[in-house]
Each structure stands twice: as C-alpha cells, then as structure tokens.
Amino acid sequence: MLNPKTFYNSRPDGFAVLEVVPDSAAQDAPRRFVPLRRTALTGTVTGPLATLSLSQTFSLEASAAVVEALYRFPLPGDAAVTGVRVQFGGVEIHTVLKERGRAEADYKEAKRAGRQAALLTRESPDVFTLAVAGIRAGQDVVVRTDYVQLARPDGAGWSLRVPLTTAPRYVRADEAGSPHAAGQPLAVLRDPGHRFALDLTFTGAERVASPTHALTVTGERATLRDGEVVPDRDCVVTWCAAAAEKRPALNVWAHAEAAGAEAYFLALCAPPKWANAKKVPREVILLVDHSGSMQGAKWEAADWAVERFLAGLSEHDSFALGLFHDRTKWLAERPRRATPDVVREAVAFLKANRDSGGTELGVALEQALDRPRAADTPARHVLILTDAEVSDAGRILRLADAESAKPDRRRVSVLCIDAAPNAALASELAERGGGVSRFLTSNPDEDDITTALDEVLADWSAPVLTGMTLEVNRTGVEAAGRSVALMAPGAVSAIDVGDLPAGRPVWVIGRAPRGGDPLTFRLRTGAEIVAELRTEPNTNIPGLKALFGADRMRRLEYVMTANYAGEDLRAELARLGYETTTGESKLYAENARDATVKVVRDLLVRESLAAGVPCSETALVAVRSEVGQPVTETRIVGNALPSGWSGPMSSGGGGGRAALFRKSFSAPSAPTVLRAGGDSDDEFDDDTGTDDEVDDAEFDSDVATDFDPLERQRGINISPSPGTPTGKSRKAPPPVAPIANRRSATGPPAPRSSVPSVGAIRISIAPRQHVPADGAALFDSASDDVGAFTFLSVAFADKAITADTLDPELTLLLFVGDLAAPRARVKLADVLRQGGRRPLNLRRNVGEPIRLTLEDPSGAWAGGVPVVEIVLG
Structure with a gap:
C-alpha cells in the first residue's frame, strides 16, 4: 500500500497515496500511485430530514495501468441509500439494485471484459464497500452516493452525525463468520491522504454550528472553515428551527x-x-467499559462519571456496578442500596480494578439484565459507558428486545465515548432498550470529555415521565x-x-x-x-418510505446475526410481521447460522427491492456499455485512524481469517502490497514484535482469500510507523506515536504519549483576594508551554468547607485558547466529593492563553473567595 522507503504516512507534511505494484514488478521497480483525493458531503436539510450526496473523487497518475479501487467507508447506520452514480471523465453511469450474487457476477464479468463498472455492497448497517473498476490515468472518477438521513432531537434543536472513518471493531471468535464481522476497515492509516469537505444548505434553520469541526455559515449555507480536513472523527452539525417555529409536544410528518x-x-x-415530574426511586445498573480501546482519556472520564453518578444517588436508589472487558467483574451479585458506605465501597472497587482486555459488551449486558431486581422500584435502568466498538450487534439487540417485553423491564441507555464511535449500534440499542443514547468525543482539542459527561449525566438523571x-x-x-x-x-x-x-x-x-x-x-x-x-399524508416526503424500509431491513439483518433458530426464529419473524416456516433447530452453531441466513435472505431481498434501498443481501451495480481495457491491478483505500486512539492494537477472534486480523492488527510493521491476484509480497510481524518470520505460503493463502473484493474480507492492514525497515525479518519499530489499543496487556491504561505534559500550574488564592467572587479571574497566563492538562485538584485551607457545605452551583470555568467559551466546567462540590481531584483532557498549543474564572450565580462567595489552592496538572 504505502512505500515506507519514500513516504512517512504519519508526518503532517507528508502526502499519503496508495501504491500500485504490477504483477511482475521487482521490489525496486518504479512505483505508481492511486490516491483517493477527497470526499465531499453536499445536500439540503429541511426540518428533520437531510437529503445528502457523498462524492468520492479518485484519480490516477500517468500510467498504462487500468486499476480497480476498493474502499470500505461508513455511512450513518440509520440512513437509507437511494442510488449511486459513477462518472468516468465525462461519462456518467447509474447503478441498478439487484440481488447481491447477481450484482457481484455482473461486476466481475464487466471487469473481466474490460468495461468500466462500480459495485456498492453493504457489510454492516453503517459500513459499505465500494469497488470501482476501470480507473485510467488522466481521468477523474467521481462516485456519488445519494442517501437520506433523519436528524436527531438535540435539546431545543437538531443534530446530524456524519461518520467519516470506520474504527476497527472487536470480533468474538464465534462471530468470525457473521456478516457484520465484515464491517472492518480494509486499511487503517494515521493519515490516509484523502480529505473531507462539507457543503450543506439548511432551510428554516438558525444557529447552525458544529461541536466537532469549525464551520463557516453564510445565510443558509454551512461549509468547513478549513475547507478540507482529515476524516478522523465523526462530523456533527447542530441547528435550531427558525424562532417563529416552536416545537410542540407532538409533531407528525406523513407521506403516501x-x-x-x-x-x-x-x-x-x-x-x-x-x-413537573417528581423524582422517583431508581434501580440503576452501571456497566463500564474497561477494554483496551477505552485507554487514556476515555477511561479516566468514564470512571469519573461513575463516581459522580454514584455520589448523586440517594439512599432510596439501588445500584449495581459491573466492569467489563474479556470478563465482567461485579461489585455484588444483587443491586444494593446507595448508602454512603456502599458508595465508598463501589468507588474503591472501581479504582482497584484496572485490568483490561477485549470488548465483551454482549456478555456483560446479558449478566446485567439477569441481575435480581430490587422490589418496589418504579424506574429500572442499565447505563452503559462504552465506545461500542464490537461486531456482535445482533445478539446484543436481541437481549434488548427480550428485556423490553418484560413487565418489570430495565431500560437501556448508552453513553458512547469516542471520536468515531459505533453510533449505529449505540443508537439502536438505546432505541430498542427504551433508553437514550448520547455521544461524546475524546479529542483533547475540543471540549473536555469529563465536562461533557457531567452535563449528560445531569440531563439523564433529571425527572422522567414513565x-x-x-x-x-x-x-x-x-x-x-x-x-x-x-x-x-x-x-x-x-x-x-x-x-x-x-x-x-x-x-x-x-x-x-x-x-x-x-x-x-x-x-x-x-x-x-x-x-x-x-x-393527511402528502406525496412530497419520499424519504420517509426509504427510511422505514431501511429500518425494516436493518432489523432483519440483526435477526440474521442474533443466533435465532427454529421456533425462536419463527416467533421473532412473526413479531416483525413475517409468517414463514423455519424448520427444526440445529444442534451446531454453524448449521444454525446457515439455516437462519437461508430463511432471512429471501425476506431481505424482497424488502430491499420493494423499498429501493440496498441491504446486505442486495447490491447496487453499474456497468458501462463501451468496452475498454481489463483491470490489471487492484488497490485498497485506507481509513483514517480515529482521533484519540493510541497504543499497539490486536483483536480477539478464532483461527483462519481472525488470525490474519490479529497479525495485521498488532505491532506496527511494513505494509502489505497486494497485486491484482491477491498475493502479498510482504508479511506481518507476530504479536511479540520479535524477528519471528511468518510462513510465506500460509500468509499468502490467507491474503489471497481475504482480499478478494467480492468476499466478506475481515483482515485489516495497519500502516507502518516512520522508519519501519523492510525485508523478510524485522524487529518491531520503536514506539513512535503508536496506534490504538484494542486489547491491552493486564494493567492500567497507559498515559497518552503523543503530546508532552505541561508543568503543573499552582494557583494559590489569598484571603479576600477576589471580591466580588462571581466572574473572578483566578488565573490568567499566556506562557509558551505546550502539552495536555490531565487533572485539576482543589484544596481549601478551611477544612470545614466540604462538598455538603458548598453551594452546588459554584463552578470553575477553564478557558484554553478561546477566552470567549470555556473548554471545561468544573463543579467544586463534585471535585470535593471525589476526594479533591478530577480528570481533564485538554490540549494547549503554543501561545494559547489559559484563564480560570469562577461562576457563582447565587452569590455564595459575594464577600470573596476563601483561601484555596488549585492545581492544573
């Protein structure tokens, strides 16, 4: 893919491109490249409905080669794809929706005959594979994928989440053959070389903004302020309806x-x-993700959120606490009353268990839902803090469906923490579980993640209507x-x-x-x-039919991967409105899965063709009528490593292709270069990073199977760190800006090493130094230190000042860079309640000022700030 002798993919000034190697080329032959230049999202947003077009532009440098490009890219999991157009130079061809096997056969035949063609397949609800055959030098190829997406309510306004990269997902050994396990990126690069642009038009909207990307808003049009950006995190856009339009308790749009x-x-x-609903006693089961992918700021913020949440429970509430990775550890077998002693015990349990491993979310959720229920509790909840990077969505959603049918059900909510989370699963799980889903970034260049969690938990724990x-x-x-x-x-x-x-x-x-x-x-x-x-329904909102059809197919796809069989499968299909014969249950998992797929496939194809929306068993294919030249080389396009991921990486799973996944997802190594036939002229180091050499024949066999563009490929390639040597036998390179950890060794998460640590800033407040207190600037600095703030601590000289005696609205505001908007909001009472220290996750660049002020809305400290020492470390 990338030539380590020529390009440093992780350098900010480097230009990452995809390398073309002809079948008969020697290792030192001249090299040619196929870059994906840019991806652009355009469209209109009217009310809650977004009609969008994603354009991907490919080009080829001067070369006699005819290239096929493969790109696995994300779309919103609840979106409905309505068509794909492909433009080869001045000629545009349109796709036709067909049964997947027929579409793949048409594409293969076109490629063999030398016709330009395109194929779009769906691997999992939010991951698609694009194959484009016939890319020639001097001819831009533009692929436009049209889809509709529904905005989500966000406070008084709306929000739209656009995924830009696909994060690697944990795959259980018994999920290796599942269709959704194929929703892995083909390649993961620190900088994939291509860029993302945005150009949206909003009708009847105001206050258009983005918490993830800087925007330029001119009238009804919103674009990225920087023009193009690295696609390493989800792009979230928020807006409010025009002031004249008030949101009622019930609003309905209808189409026929x-x-x-x-x-x-x-x-x-x-x-x-x-x-004005009264607060009711709650039974809450907290499930906290301690897997390898949570290491760093996400882990610390999640643990802080748990401590803060537990401190806010009353003795009328009950709770259980589970920490999960490869296995789940429980504080106790049954939910316990939230007395001060039990809360302290839970916090000690949280801090003592710092081991890590894979993301066995489904196993943990099943255990949580099986916990004995507290008596006489009107509101029962499971609150999951995770990044949701797993592939066994079918079984997880089956658990939520079964729970929702119980009279004493527990409602499932998800706080999803990542720059590029598995939003499709988190949203679907919360929706089926009758709860809410919220998404938070772990990027230190944006708002402090702990502050965001504070706000989410305050909202989540507010009074409810049941x-x-x-x-x-x-x-x-x-x-x-x-x-x-x-x-x-x-x-x-x-x-x-x-x-x-x-x-x-x-x-x-x-x-x-x-x-x-x-x-x-x-x-x-x-x-x-x-x-x-x-x-009365009208005829001008056709996107509603497409969205409903997409949801029906998504539910059937989850049934296919949820281990339903026999009578259970028949009952679930009947619940979804399908009457069918499912046959007897199979004893072995492989046979049961095959039988389920056979039953559900026909239903999926029928629904997909009726709605005009692709699913996992259909595909969009387009073939140009003119005959050209056969494809000589096949290249893959990489996804950007999600922002905030760091450390060496590997994945769970069984043998065969899962073994390739583990090899390619471990220590950084020299890249794999694939020829049109699927062979490899390089191999991966093993997990230990030693000089052990991978057997050529075994490895080449795996790659030849896994990289067939029309197979459900599950391997992942990781780009090399700078300076990685090439050759048959290599030592692991030094840990320069390591890639994300999906399964770490036992022990606490390692600190992020991508930025240096700033020296601690100590702020000592003398008696009556700040009068009045509200708005007081406790610290102001414009030093040139660069690095990351990872914690804030508070200590009062007067030991009589405690969390219970402080006004709960006393808040520290921390500004970094922009002095108009705080990057962190810290409730003093919460800090004292957790021992005087709380995590931060903020980066400070050269010359950016730092300011710490006090917010005192009730005037509790109108006479002045008491003697206190604050440390920013």
Missing part, C-alpha cells in the same frame, strides 16, 4: 404514494412543557424498533415510546394503513393525554 395503500409517518414525541405511548387510529401499525399493541375497544394501535427525561424528545417512525379517516395521533402518559393531532 398517490396510489399507495399505506402511509409512512414520522412522529416527534416530547415531554409536555408543563410537566410509560409514554403514541396511539394511532389504525390496526396493523408498524413502528421501527418499537413494540406495538392493539388497544381494546376500538381499532387503535399503541406504540411504546418509553420513559422520557425532562426535555428529551424521541422519534417514532412507522407505517399504517391509509383507511378512510385522517390519521389521528395521541401522545399519552398513563391516563393523561399530552397532545393530539390529525393529519
């Missing part, structure tokens, strides 16, 4: 085709503004990801909306028979009707 018998609807359900339902005046109503019950008397369907935190709206997308009367929607909490409206 002119001659269609069904209407598709999208309902926004929000807690009523008049609601047991909300959305009633529709039809029988046979279907709702994506939600259970529907028929109410008696009358022809009314009730959709479970779940528990709503105050101010937290949710979406319901569904399908209902049209009938003669207008559709009537009623939002209810218990016996109280919150809102009611009637609507």
Whole structure:
C-alpha cells in the first residue's frame, strides 16, 4: 500500500497515496500511485430530514495501468441509500439494485471484459464497500452516493452525525463468520491522504454550528472553515428551527404514494412543557467499559462519571456496578442500596480494578439484565459507558428486545465515548432498550470529555415521565424498533415510546394503513393525554418510505446475526410481521447460522427491492456499455485512524481469517502490497514484535482469500510507523506515536504519549483576594508551554468547607485558547466529593492563553473567595 522507503504516512507534511505494484514488478521497480483525493458531503436539510450526496473523487497518475479501487467507508447506520452514480471523465453511469450474487457476477464479468463498472455492497448497517473498476490515468472518477438521513432531537434543536472513518471493531471468535464481522476497515492509516469537505444548505434553520469541526455559515449555507480536513472523527452539525417555529409536544410528518395503500409517518414525541415530574426511586445498573480501546482519556472520564453518578444517588436508589472487558467483574451479585458506605465501597472497587482486555459488551449486558431486581422500584435502568466498538450487534439487540417485553423491564441507555464511535449500534440499542443514547468525543482539542459527561449525566438523571405511548387510529401499525399493541375497544394501535427525561424528545417512525379517516395521533402518559393531532399524508416526503424500509431491513439483518433458530426464529419473524416456516433447530452453531441466513435472505431481498434501498443481501451495480481495457491491478483505500486512539492494537477472534486480523492488527510493521491476484509480497510481524518470520505460503493463502473484493474480507492492514525497515525479518519499530489499543496487556491504561505534559500550574488564592467572587479571574497566563492538562485538584485551607457545605452551583470555568467559551466546567462540590481531584483532557498549543474564572450565580462567595489552592496538572 504505502512505500515506507519514500513516504512517512504519519508526518503532517507528508502526502499519503496508495501504491500500485504490477504483477511482475521487482521490489525496486518504479512505483505508481492511486490516491483517493477527497470526499465531499453536499445536500439540503429541511426540518428533520437531510437529503445528502457523498462524492468520492479518485484519480490516477500517468500510467498504462487500468486499476480497480476498493474502499470500505461508513455511512450513518440509520440512513437509507437511494442510488449511486459513477462518472468516468465525462461519462456518467447509474447503478441498478439487484440481488447481491447477481450484482457481484455482473461486476466481475464487466471487469473481466474490460468495461468500466462500480459495485456498492453493504457489510454492516453503517459500513459499505465500494469497488470501482476501470480507473485510467488522466481521468477523474467521481462516485456519488445519494442517501437520506433523519436528524436527531438535540435539546431545543437538531443534530446530524456524519461518520467519516470506520474504527476497527472487536470480533468474538464465534462471530468470525457473521456478516457484520465484515464491517472492518480494509486499511487503517494515521493519515490516509484523502480529505473531507462539507457543503450543506439548511432551510428554516438558525444557529447552525458544529461541536466537532469549525464551520463557516453564510445565510443558509454551512461549509468547513478549513475547507478540507482529515476524516478522523465523526462530523456533527447542530441547528435550531427558525424562532417563529416552536416545537410542540407532538409533531407528525406523513407521506403516501398517490396510489399507495399505506402511509409512512414520522412522529416527534416530547415531554409536555408543563410537566413537573417528581423524582422517583431508581434501580440503576452501571456497566463500564474497561477494554483496551477505552485507554487514556476515555477511561479516566468514564470512571469519573461513575463516581459522580454514584455520589448523586440517594439512599432510596439501588445500584449495581459491573466492569467489563474479556470478563465482567461485579461489585455484588444483587443491586444494593446507595448508602454512603456502599458508595465508598463501589468507588474503591472501581479504582482497584484496572485490568483490561477485549470488548465483551454482549456478555456483560446479558449478566446485567439477569441481575435480581430490587422490589418496589418504579424506574429500572442499565447505563452503559462504552465506545461500542464490537461486531456482535445482533445478539446484543436481541437481549434488548427480550428485556423490553418484560413487565418489570430495565431500560437501556448508552453513553458512547469516542471520536468515531459505533453510533449505529449505540443508537439502536438505546432505541430498542427504551433508553437514550448520547455521544461524546475524546479529542483533547475540543471540549473536555469529563465536562461533557457531567452535563449528560445531569440531563439523564433529571425527572422522567414513565410509560409514554403514541396511539394511532389504525390496526396493523408498524413502528421501527418499537413494540406495538392493539388497544381494546376500538381499532387503535399503541406504540411504546418509553420513559422520557425532562426535555428529551424521541422519534417514532412507522407505517399504517391509509383507511378512510385522517390519521389521528395521541401522545399519552398513563391516563393523561399530552397532545393530539390529525393529519393527511402528502406525496412530497419520499424519504420517509426509504427510511422505514431501511429500518425494516436493518432489523432483519440483526435477526440474521442474533443466533435465532427454529421456533425462536419463527416467533421473532412473526413479531416483525413475517409468517414463514423455519424448520427444526440445529444442534451446531454453524448449521444454525446457515439455516437462519437461508430463511432471512429471501425476506431481505424482497424488502430491499420493494423499498429501493440496498441491504446486505442486495447490491447496487453499474456497468458501462463501451468496452475498454481489463483491470490489471487492484488497490485498497485506507481509513483514517480515529482521533484519540493510541497504543499497539490486536483483536480477539478464532483461527483462519481472525488470525490474519490479529497479525495485521498488532505491532506496527511494513505494509502489505497486494497485486491484482491477491498475493502479498510482504508479511506481518507476530504479536511479540520479535524477528519471528511468518510462513510465506500460509500468509499468502490467507491474503489471497481475504482480499478478494467480492468476499466478506475481515483482515485489516495497519500502516507502518516512520522508519519501519523492510525485508523478510524485522524487529518491531520503536514506539513512535503508536496506534490504538484494542486489547491491552493486564494493567492500567497507559498515559497518552503523543503530546508532552505541561508543568503543573499552582494557583494559590489569598484571603479576600477576589471580591466580588462571581466572574473572578483566578488565573490568567499566556506562557509558551505546550502539552495536555490531565487533572485539576482543589484544596481549601478551611477544612470545614466540604462538598455538603458548598453551594452546588459554584463552578470553575477553564478557558484554553478561546477566552470567549470555556473548554471545561468544573463543579467544586463534585471535585470535593471525589476526594479533591478530577480528570481533564485538554490540549494547549503554543501561545494559547489559559484563564480560570469562577461562576457563582447565587452569590455564595459575594464577600470573596476563601483561601484555596488549585492545581492544573
């Protein structure tokens, strides 16, 4: 892929490109390159619906080669792809949706015959593979993927999450053959060489902004301020509706085709503004991810969040605490009352267990849902803190579905921490689990992750409205990801909306028979009707049908990977509205999986072709009619390493292709160069980083299978660190800016070493030094130190000042660089409650000023700040 003798892929001034090696080339032959130059997202956002187009531009330097390019890229997991257009120079060809086997055969034949062609396949709900055959020198190739996506409610406004890179995901040994296990990046590079651009138009919106990327907003148009950026994190855009448009408790959009018998609807359900729900006793199970991929700032912030959350529980609440990686450790077998002694014991347990391993989220969740239930608890929850980088989504969602059917169910919420998280799984899990999902970045150049977690937990623990339902005046109503019950008397369907935190709206997308009367929607909490409206479907929102169809297919794909078989499979398909014969259950897992795939595949193909949206069993293919030259070389395009990942990396899994995954995902080594036939002219070091040599024949056999573009390839290639030697036998290179850790050795997470540590800043406040206290600048500096702040500590001279005696609204505001907006907000009472110290995750660059101020809205310290020492370390 990359030539380590010529290019340093991790250098910021380097230019990363993909290397072309002809079949008969010697190692020192002249080299040619195929870069993916840029990816651009354009489109319009109207209300909650985004109609988008992702353009990927490829080009080839002067060469006689005819190249096939392979690129595995992410799309939002809840998006619906509506078409792909491919432009070879001045000629544009359009794709046709076909059954996957037929589409692959058409593409292979076109490639063999020398026709330019493109194929788009879906590996997992949020990962697609693009194959483009016939790239020639001097001719730009532009692939445009059109899709629709639904914005999510975000406070009083909306947010849109656009994934830009695919992070490696932990694969269990028994998941190696699962279709979703194929949703791995083909290659992971610190800098993949290609860049991302954004150009969106918003209708009826104001205050368009992004917490992840700097924007330039001109009128209704929003672009990236820097023009193009490295695609190493999700791009999140937020906005509010125009001031004249107020969000009601219930809002519905409906669409029906002119001659269609069904209407598709999208309902926004929000807690009523008049609601003052009382805080109810809770039973909360906390599941904390201690896997290797959480190391560093994510780990520290997650542990802080747990400590802070436990400190906020009352003795009327119960909780259980589980820490998971390869195995799950529990504080106790049963939930316990949150007395001060039990909370202290839980914090000690959290700090004492610092070992790490793989991400066995499903195993931990199953254990959590099996915990005995506390008696007389109205609200039961599981709160998961994780990056969700796993591939066994089918079984995890099956657990959530089974739990949602219980009368004393636990609702599942997810706090997902990463720059490029598995957002599709986290959102789906929370939706099916009746909870909420929130996403936080771990990038030290952005807001402090611990501050963001503080705000999320404050919102999550707010008073809730329980047991909300959305009633529709039809029988046979279907709702994506939600259970529907028929109410008696009358022809009314009730959709479970779940528990709503105050101010937290949710979406319901569904399908209902049209009938003669207008559709009537009623939002209810218990016996109280919150809102009611009637609507007639219109014909100008076709994206609703595509989104509903995509959700139906996504649910079937999860069934395929959830280990359903026999009668269980038949019952689950019946619950989704499908009547079919499934046959007898199989004894062995391989046979059971094959039988399930056989049953579900036909349903998937039927739904996909009806909705016009690709799934894992269909594909979009386009073939140019003119005959050209056969493909001589196949190249893969790399994904960017997600921001915040560091350390050596490996993955779980069994033998065969999983073994290749482990080899290629361990110590950095010289790159693998693939020829058109799939052979390799290099090999990987083993996990130990010694001089052990990999057997050529065995390795080449694995690569030849795994890198067939039309096979479900599960291997991953990692680019070399600078200075990696080449040759048959190599030592592991020195640890220069190491790549992310998916499974670390036993022990606490290693500190991030990519930036130097700043010397500690000690701020000593003398008596009556700051009067009045509110807005006081406790520290102001513009020194040239560069590095990262990792903690803040507070110590008062007066030992009578405790967390209980402090005003809970006293807050330290830390500014780094931009003195208009704080990068961290630190509640003093929370810091004292956790022993006087809390983590930070902020980077400070050359010349950026640092300012620490005090926020005292109630005037608790109007007479002056007491004697205190604050340390920024």
